[in-house]
Amino acid sequence: MPTIKDVAAKAGVSTATVSRVLNGEKVKDETKEKVLKTIKLLGYRPNLIARSLKTQKTHTVGFVVPDYGQFFMQIAKVVEDILNGYGYSLVVCYSDENPEREKARIKMLMEKQVDGMLVVPTSDQDDYLMELNKQGIPVILIDRMVKDVQTDCVLVDNVNGAYQAVEHLITKGYHRIGVINGRQEVTTGEERYRGYLRVFEDYNLQIDRELIRFGDFSTESGFALMKELMSLSNPPDAVFITNCYMTIGAMLAIDEMNIKVPDEIAIVGFDDTELTRLSKPPVTSVVQPVQEMGEIAANLLYRRICGDMSDYPKMYRLKTTLLVRASTDPEWKKKLDGKEGA
Amino acid sequence: MPTIKDVAAKAGVSTATVSRVLNGEKVKDETKEKVLKTIKLLGYRPNLIARSLKTQKTHTVGFVVPDYGQFFMQIAKVVEDILNGYGYSLVVCYSDENPEREKARIKMLMEKQVDGMLVVPTSDQDDYLMELNKQGIPVILIDRMVKDVQTDCVLVDNVNGAYQAVEHLITKGYHRIGVINGRQEVTTGEERYRGYLRVFEDYNLQIDRELIRFGDFSTESGFALMKELMSLSNPPDAVFITNCYMTIGAMLAIDEMNIKVPDEIAIVGFDDTELTRLSKPPVTSVVQPVQEMGEIAANLLYRRICGDMSDYPKMYRLKTTLLVRASTDPEWKKKLDGKEGA
DNA sequence: CTGAAAGCGCTAACAT
């Protein structure tokens, strides 16, 4: 591999000049030509490591997700595209919904000297994240936030998303509405539960505590909890499930128990993925603006990296939409009639 | 951030000694203690960039996948875990099934100076990949290979996997067996098609060319091609679909057309993901040993990075398994009875 | 066993 020195020597200029050409600084056209030519000739590629050592910038950003499922990977894709466009590359790693592992991954990213980070925190008290901020490396929280922490975050309005979902069930005439919650140490889990509770409050309805279950966001927990709910002497007639993995688990359980949806039980889930769309029947879901979340987060992070702290800390609360499908609507198939394709 | 110099100064030793302690070389216990203590005291963390510049190793490896779907991300997870265990971190990027983009991503990884790469090539004539090999950076092809190229690869036996799938259909008594193929410029696409053809040859059966369709691995193409097949005046009674996205698309099409599986059409897919498992009915699938693929690839790459070229170039051809489910077996549900859970 | 010193390849003052 040729170095900048080789180029300088061959072109008969100093390394500084070559560097200037490389970085688009003012250089006499004639010498620039000459340098460019020798660069091509030698097949020279700047050594990014050396450059990083000098500039203290790696042009790399990290993204810590809880898992590699469709929801977060959709965001990752958007983020990667945008950041690539700015000349940054993305390192994605997964925390496995485990604060310890999250900390380890963040540490690794720190040591790799990333210029910034996007994190989906696995707990609402991530003291470690704050250190980063103090160290001056921009961090954007995405999807979930951390309590008592002042930093940029891109979230959705989970409370009202959940509210809308549960209200939809009530409007449809369901009375015994259960909920399968996610981890309450995570803001999305807690907020969605809060939305559920608020509906009952607003409608002045009684809640049967038996219908409230707590899972850990995993397919397995959705499966197990749905079985529990349906084994009750007085089972629910509808269930709100607060993320997509648990929804899948619940659908599998329902299927295994040979229960009819929505006739015997109505289901509304959170997140819209291929799974919920392909499921039979398709699941009514609170859909999050994935594309927008990714775009906003990536662009905000880029601005922070560039030193623009004008509106820091900025919190986005994007709105969700309720997509009604057959799992809460027996008429769905007829009404739809070709409106939803592949 | 303190540097090695700060540590050396504070501990009253030379930077060389600190470096030795850091790298576990022989140092008098007493001085080692002292150094370790000041490292802790100052909260010193070695600067990996500086180290990389010196050692020419980044302890990073790249992984280029066609997409962020479940199949490849499952592999990525395995690979990441293993490599992390060896002290390497993984940069995953997606080529979007596009050779140009793949080239760009590989180039980026090269410039980032990764110590090695795992690539799922998007074409069977990736001249660019060979350059890497010449440059001495280890590359392992995974899932797909490149023709006329001598390099390590971890593949599955697609031909026999497909063969088994189609033979299963024949055994079940289906006659008009269609196929939805993937991109033929990609070895998996071509090999699976070959497996399909071979069955007809071996059984000395006539093929109706009308039943052979070519897609691009996407859900959309699976959807469109299945619609085409089922709109034929003489439609197939079974279809083999050569990857999971197209299988999903096909299932959606079938659903939309209100066709019953397996009564009116039997389906066998390639790849086993949540989608094919959750689908109604669940799809009989050729399942690939994802875990094993990841393990083998990661460990092989590690060995190559460590300079062990003993068995180069090594080609693995792992065996697939056929998982029979309801999409080819009306009796499935009864037979199963609790054998398959969440 | 430890220290001095020379770089790895690049950028950025500072000079010219």
Next chain:
DNA sequence: ATGTTAGCGCTTTCAG
């Protein structure tokens, strides 16, 4: 407009 030079933080001969 270009060249000189001093590092960025680390590893690694080579001496001692």
